[in-house]
Amino acid sequence: MSTSPQNTRPGTKSGPVAQPLKVVHHKFLAGCRYVRLLLGEYGQGADYIEEKYWQRRPELLSLNPAGSLPIIVENAADPVVGAIVIGEYIDETRGALMREKRLMPENPHTRAEVRRLVEWFLDKMEDEVVGYLSNERVFKILKSVKEGGGSPDGAILRAGRANLKNHLRYISHLAATRNWLAGTRISHADMAGAAAISLLDYLGEITWSDEPALKEWYARMKSRPSFRPLLSDKIISLAPVSHYIDLDF
């Protein structure tokens, strides 16, 4: 039994040559935040490499021909690509060690409900809300003019905010009627929801006084150790709202 520090990472090959997990990501993408939360929950350390994915560098396309993030690479094996796919992979390779703290349920119907909501947050809400607002308010600051940077488009912001109202109504309904978003136990669905909501919160897009049930759920999520790294994320030219890092917001 080696006592090298690498062995504190469950699931990697044991022994002194085990390589840490490499995560290619961007801090301001919900899918990437989902993977960071999951790795934190599953006790898996990683080397995080931030990628300006919109530049579509050949190195990125060789890992993922779709050019999207996140991507993880483990032990020089083929990359595992896409937030939802990575979530399944993490559970399949680490879930058994988690026992009762596992974030995927056993029952196929309950698993389907968790997956429905993970897709809701990372596909549907991304397409209708988070993608619009983060593109206009974050990525247009990070991009050069040549890359599509510039001022936010008011019409797109309005569309995203109108859609956000409908989404908040639905998520608040889930938070008000269930202990955790997918049911009685915390799951990948809560991680996906928190990933998306945390970006909107950074941008001050959520009026918490209007959403008491959602706020109570989000406060629980925010106080988890896995959440801490997200609270220190910052863009120099765009500070978060004042309550972003506050656990009693």
Place this chain on the structure above:
Amino acid sequence: MSTSPQNTRPGTKSGPVAQPLKVVHHKFLAGCRYVRLLLGEYGQGADYIEEKYWQRRPELLSLNPAGSLPIIVENAADPVVGAIVIGEYIDETRGALMREKRLMPENPHTRAEVRRLVEWFLDKMEDEVVGYLSNERVFKILKSVKEGGGSPDGAILRAGRANLKNHLRYISHLAATRNWLAGTRISHADMAGAAAISLLDYLGEITWSDEPALKEWYARMKSRPSFRPLLSDKIISLAPVSHYIDLDF
């Protein structure tokens, strides 16, 4: 051990009161075709109910608040929603009985590759190609003017066809370098690919003489018994290309 006919459906509750699986779908959505192919492969009969999902009937929204298809309902349990989620559910409830014919591999890395491609076909290719072409060429015929029906928009068709070229290049590369799309064994990835390609083929959008490797793979898919129901799909006012039902196209 009962010998009632219901027991030929693996995975449902045994005994004479077992209810057949109910599938709410539309013939001309790739995600729905994916589920039909999977159910065929896994030997699962079903009652198919076609839904004009764009009408967003309350009955549909009560099954799936997103209003999207496909949806399956089994034994009066909660609905299972979304093509990718249903694919996981079918494998989790029927896969073990399939033994070596199972369409999901065991290894987590290989599973990740299958899932990457299923997402590619049902999310990315849907967004960039299949959704554009089927909306303009199929659903605008099926919808009333009030529902958004009418003539296809030439600019959208051109965008979808331009994207299709890039997708065909990638899928042909997979078909040329691998036995099946995700590797050595047939998998959910082939079902998702065939679901998307079959819609484009119905519409005559693929020039098969330009894609020999893809054609060879698609001919293998088309000759599978699970594929037969798809070949009899028809819209009265839009006949398929002449080779659509032909196994030697």
